[in-house]
Amino acid sequence: xxxxxxxxxxxxxxxxxxxxxxxxxxxxxxxxxxxxxxxxxxxxxxxxxxxxxxxxxxxxxxxxxxxxxxxxxxxxxxxxxxxxxxxxxxxxxxxxxxxxxxxxxxxxxxxxxxxxxxxxxxxxxxxxxxxxxxxxxxxxxxxxxx
Numbered sequence: 001x002x003x004x005x006x007x008x009x010x011x012x013x014x015x016x017x018x019x020x021x022x023x024x025x026x027x028x029x030x031x032x033x034x035x036x037x038x039x040x041x042x043x044x045x046x047x048x049x050x051x052x053x054x055x056x057x058x059x060x061x062x063x064x065x066x067x068x069x070x071x072x073x074x075x076x077x078x079x080x081x082x083x084x085x086x087x088x089x090x091x092x093x094x095x096x097x098x099x100x101x102x103x104x105x106x107x108x109x110x111x112x113x114x115x116x117x118x119x120x121x122x123x124x125x126x127x128x129x130x131x132x133x134x135x136x137x138x139x140x141x142x143x144x145x146x
Contacts, residue, residue, distance in 0.1 A: 030088050032107055034114060035068035043130045045142040052125035057083060057101075063136070075103070094118070105133070 024077040040062040042054060058077050067074040068089070075085040075096050085103055087096035094105045094116065105118025119128035 010113045016038050022037050032092070032109060032114075033068065033070045033138075034089065034094075034107060034116075037063060037065050037136040038116075039063055039136050040131055040133045043132070045110075052122060052127065052129060054120060054122065064133075087093070093131070099123070104129075 029140045039059065040058070042058075042062065063078040065076050065078065067076075071089050073087055073089050073094065073096060075087075077083050083098060084100050085096035085099045085101070087094070087103075090105070092107045092109075093104070094107060096103045100123045103118060104121075105116040108115045108117065116133045117131075118133075119130050
């Protein structure tokens with residue numbers, strides 16, 4: 001009788017363990033793929049005034065590229081100063097920052113084109129600068145190894 005209990009527990013415990021793993025992981029989903037090149041549209045009066053001069057940092061037609069590894073994001077602006085931001089993508093919320101600015105955005109994948117709406121907060125600027133961005137092109141393959 002002890003043998004049957006031992007064999008029964010040796011068979012059922014691994015099966016229960018695997019069922020628990022499947023139950024835990026059923027709601028997990030991969031983050032959205034947002035790596036690629038983006039065109040940015042800056043709005044608001046404060047985008048080019050005094051301490052809030054985002055146009056001097058990013059140029060007249062700002063673009064940025066995103067490298068993505070899972071939920072970790074590395075954003076580079078294609079400008080002379082080439083500021084880079086790092087952060088995380090949490091479902092549709094994107095928060096990136098460096099020593100001089102912070103970018104917060106919501107990703108919208110409702111249409112065939114991926115876009116984002118958000119704000120940039122500069123270190124010396126009191127008011128955030130609103131922006132929208134549209135994906136220009138998607139980088140194929142593993143972005144970190146390119």
